[in-house]
Amino acid sequence: xxxxxxQMFVLLAVGSVVAFGxxxxxxxxxxxxxxxxxxxxxxxxxxxxxxxxxxxxxxSFGSSGQFYAQMSHxxxxxxxxxxxADRPAAAEKExxxxxxxxxxxxxxxxxxxxxxxxxxxxxxAVLKGGxxxxxxxxxxxxxxxxxxxxxxxxxxxxxxALKPKIVQGSSITQAYQFVDTGAAExxxxxxxxxxxxxxxxxxxxxxxxxxxxxxxAILLKTGQDNAAAKAFLAFLKSPQAVAIIRKYGxxxx
Numbered sequence: 508x509x510x511x512x513x514q515m516f517v518l519l520a521v522g523s524v525v526a527f528g529x530x531x532x533x534x535x536x537x538x539x540x541x542x543x544x545x546x547x548x549x550x551x552x553x554x555x556x557x558x559x560x561x562x563x564x565x566x567s568f569g570s571s572g573q574f575y576a577q578m579s580h581x582x583x584x585x586x587x588x589x590x591x592a593d594r595p596a597a598a599e600k601e602x603x604x605x606x607x608x609x610x611x612x613x614x615x616x617x618x619x620x621x622x623x624x625x626x627x628x629x630x631x632a633v634l635k636g637g638x639x640x641x642x643x644x645x646x647x648x649x650x651x652x653x654x655x656x657x658x659x660x661x662x663x664x665x666x667x668a669l670k671p672k673i674v675q676g677s678s679i680t681q682a683y684q685f686v687d688t689g690a691a692e693x694x695x696x697x698x699x700x701x702x703x704x705x706x707x708x709x710x711x712x713x714x715x716x717x718x719x720x721x722x723x724a725i726l727l728k729t730g731q732d733n734a735a736a737k738a739f740l741a742f743l744k745s746p747q748a749v750a751i752i753r754k755y756g757x758x759x760x
Contacts, residue, residue, distance in 0.1 A: 534560075534561040534562055534563075535562050535563075535733065535734065535735035536562070536563045536564075536565055536735060537562065537563070537564055537565065537585045537586060537730060537733055537735040537736040537738075537739050538565050538567070538583055538584050538585045538586070538729075538730075539553075539564045539565065539566050539567070539584065539585070539586040539587075539588065539739065540567050540569070540574040540577075540578070540582075540584040540586070540587045540588065541566050541567065541568050541569075541588045542568075542569075542570070542571045542574075542588055542589055542590035542650075542651075542679075542722065543568050543569055543570060543590075543650070543678040543679045543680040544590055544615060544652060544679045544680075544697035544699055544700065544722075545588055545590070545613065545699065545722065546568050546680065547699060547700075547755060548613075548699060548751050548752055548754070548755045548757070549564075549566055549568075549588065550566065551751045552564075552742070552743065552748045552751050552752075553566055555742075555747055555748065555751070556738075556739055556742045556748075559742065559747070560735075560738055560742065562735040562738055562739070563735075564586075564735075564739050567584070568678075568680070569678055570590075570645070570646065570649040570650045570677060570678040570679075571589040571590045571591055571594050571649065571650060571651060572594070572646075572648060572649030572650065573649055573677070573678070574587060574589070574594075575587075575589075575594045575597065575598065578598065578603055578727065579601075579603065583729055584727055584729065584730075585726070585727055585729050585730025585733055585736040586724065586725075586726060586727065586730055586736050586739055586740060587604070587724065587725050587727055588612065588722070588724045588743075589651075589722060589723055589724070589725075590615065590650060590651040590652060590679070590720065590722050591651035591654075591720070591721065591722065591723070592611065592721040592722075592723045593651075595609045595723040595724065595725040596609065596723070598725055598727065599725060602728065603727055603728060604725040604726065604727050604728065605725070605726040605727070605728060605731050608725055608726035608740070609723055609724070609725040610723060610724060610725075610744070611721045611722065611723050611724075611760055612722060612723065612724045612743050612744070612752070612759075613722045613752050613757035613758070613759060614719060614720060614721055614722065614757060614758040614759070614760060615651075615652065615697055615698070615699070615720035615722055615757060616697070616698040616711060616712070616714070616720070616756055616757070616758070617652060617655045617656065617659065617695055617696075617697070617698070617711075617712040617717060617720065618695070618696055618697065618698045618700075618701055618709050618710065618711050618712065619631055619633075619634070619693060619694070619695055619709065619710040619712060620683075620686060620693065620694060620695075620696050620700075620701050620707060620708075620709045621686065621692055621693035621694075621707055621708050621709070622686060622687065622689070622706070622707045623692065623693075623707065623708060624706060624707060624708050625708055626639070626692065626693060626708050627693055627707075627708040627709055627710050628708070628710065629710055630710065631659075631663065631710045631712065633693065633710075634660065634663055634665045634669065635663065635665055637665075637668060637669065637672070639672065639692040639693060640672065640691075640692060641672055641673075641674050641685070641690065641691035641692060642669055642672050642673050642674070642691060642692070642693055642694060642695075643673070643674050643675075643676060643682045643683075643685035643686055643690070643691035643693075643694030643695070643696075644656040644657070644673055644674075644675060644676070644682055644694060644695045645675065645676050645677075645678055645679040645681070645682040645695075646675045646676065646677055646678075647675075649677065649678070650676075650677075650678055650679050650682075651720055651722075652679045652682070652695065652696070652697055652720065653675065653679070653682070653695075654717075654718070655695070655712075655717040655718065655720055656695035656717075658716070658717035658718060659695070659712050659716045659717050662716050662717070663716075674690065674691055679696060679697050679700070680700075682694050682695065682696055683696045683697075683700045683701075695712075698711060698755075698756035698757075699755040699756050699757065702755055702756045722757075724740060724743060726740055
């Protein structure tokens with residue numbers, strides 16, 4: 508009897524270890540480089556992804572240009588959520604990304620924003636008036652939203668006049684911080700950054716005033732054997748993730 512009970516105990520213990528091991532094997536991490544404008548939706552999507560799959564998306568935030576430079580020098584990111592289409596396309600071309608794994612996950616919107624009520628009008632005429640000391644934008648060389656800001660000012664014919672007043676943030680996050688802290692009276696930021704911010708004044712820049720901000724994702728070669736990396740990109744296309752993306756003012760094609 509004792510021997511039989513011992514055998515049953517051992518079998519139960521082994522079964523528990525096997526079950527735990529299988530569970531641990533299923534749950535995994537993936538390293539995701541995320542464009543700064545997509546910070547808040549990415550956090551929500553990562554939480555939903557973990558709840559749905561048990562996998563963890565470890566998020567890093569910054570400018571798309573900085574991330575691309577880091578990846579080119581061996582940074583161990585497995586998924587890249589860029590603020591543009593150019594860098595994921597370059598990653599695919601240069602062999603950093605998996606061929607055929609690139610897609611547009613969101614289309615961004617640019618906003619001229621100020622904490623001061625009434626400063627920014629509904630047509631962006633404040634830019635022509637120029638009655639402010641500092642205008643913040645993201646660095647056009649590193650952040651697509653900065654490029655869109657320059658394109659918008661150029662189309663309005665005010666870029667040359669405003670250039671001495673421009674302060675550049677290394678990313679769209681820093682561009683927003685300049686406005687939020689009062690270092691600049693107004694600035695070009697992402698709609699996602701201010702969509703839930705009450706007060707102030709803003710102008711949602713017409714999409715026709717700049718090149719489309721197609722934000723693309725790509726599976727990197729470093730993540731091609733990681734099931735969690737592939738699962739995260741698949742989840743990014745799910746109705747649950749799309750609803751979160753739209754909630755922050757992005758368009759989804």
